[in-house]
Amino acid sequence: MTAGGSDADRFAGKDLELDKPNPARMYDYVLGGELNYAMDRRLVDEVLAAMPRARDTAVLNRYWLRRAVRYGARQGIRQFLDLGSGMPTVGQVHEIAQQVAPESNVVYVDNERIAVAHSEIALEGNDRAEMIGADAERVDEVLAHPTTKRLLDFDRPVMVLMSALVHYFSPDERDAGSMIARYRDALAPGSYLALSSFTDEQQDEEMFRAVELSKDTSEPIHLRSRDDVHELMAGFEIVEPGIVFTPEWHPDSPEDVGETPELSGVLAVVGYTS
Template identity: 60%
Template sequence: MTDEHAPRGIDFDKPNAARVYDYLIGGKLNYAIDRMFAEQILAVRPESRDLALLNRRWLRRAVRFGAEQGIRQFLDIGSGMPTVGHVHEVVQAIDATAHVVYVDNEPVAVAHSEIVLKGNDNAEMVQADAEIPADVLEHPTTERLLDFDRPLMVIMAAFIHFVPDSRDPAGLVAAYRDVLAPGSYLALSSGTFEGQGEEVRRAAEMYQKSGTEVVARSKAELAALLDGFELVPPGIVFTPQWRPDDPAEVGAHPELASQLALVARKV
């Protein structure tokens, strides 16, 4: 995408994490500043493209699991760019009446999601700051598409590691948990330093210097965010280890995925 065709409100002075991620998974909804930064990350961690794709594959398995448990409502927090195999495509292939609300504050993600979702009455994008739950939960689109008296799945894929401890990630997760009906699910993935080499820390430092805070968390730190939830087996594991479609996909070193993932059920 060329910069002259950018929607209004784009900050070209620094890369955007959602657009960098889009570039890494082969998308076209990114700009020169994002591509330049992504190439710098790739120079430090050449596997970064593969790691981003592993996270997307986990997300698809997680939402398919939710649909198989009877969930027909999905709230995707920090959903990012509309890519192939987005949540609504996965769940509506199982049940065309399933409802999906995407949430992001990145103008490119919002604009293109609206294009992708045009004509889909059961899936819409909400432009809001997900760290202000009331702006998400009380949005007219959310209130119209989601019934919080019935179970739903909240998705936080590669989102919580952008919420530093100073902004109370446990409180943020709890704010969404408190509105959920029992039997609802949380699907969450996060960057981690567990089992990682120095290049992962260097990549995280590059994000910090670019103006994007990144907090890699351990299994114990992620578990501490799950008050009121019970983990679904296999618990907190690296993304390729979470219910792979084929055990061969896990590989000899799943820790190289650099992201932990989980699904938990509200009790």
């Protein structure tokens, strides 16, 4: 598979950025994973001290991603492109999609060396799911990758996933909207985009303290409003209930929403191409 072959070899010499905590490794630690370093754990512990609900925020975003994938699979989607997928964890996209439809194909994309290397273990024996080592912003590289071309047919609908990705794009330095538009233009009618982002809407000081701490990582967080997220979804028809906090998006039960869904701190949306 790709993760154990050319991509893993190409990423073997990639700078691990050991001078700074890495968001992908930090997220792995928050979710209970083991693919992280002491510096990542230290900063997560600082974030949790400043924002005790941060672990719940990460878990709620993961739950939303699973519901979005399940929704796509139930709409007939059998192809998934997970950008900035991060570390292999239990309940990954291929597991959820293939529970609904075993014939589903999944391509994971990440530029974190550990995620690429360990994907071989997580995806062992599954010839319908592979990780490629690439930067999601290099759209042409992702779409032209041999693994992408082998597993995904862009003449048929694809669900693109950008879970907790765009809030790492500084509005002054990186154009998330243009990146999304390029993926959108490659999609067949009936395709979907599922996107989530940290937000400054209805947030308290805990969120802003956590964002301040993120400046010490290799990829600081940039909060986005509903209007910002809506702008990123240009060209997509937004699925009900629209742009909402993660617990509010197609909850499995009303009780899952809770009384304060805004404390999840993350907006989520799914849209489709017509």
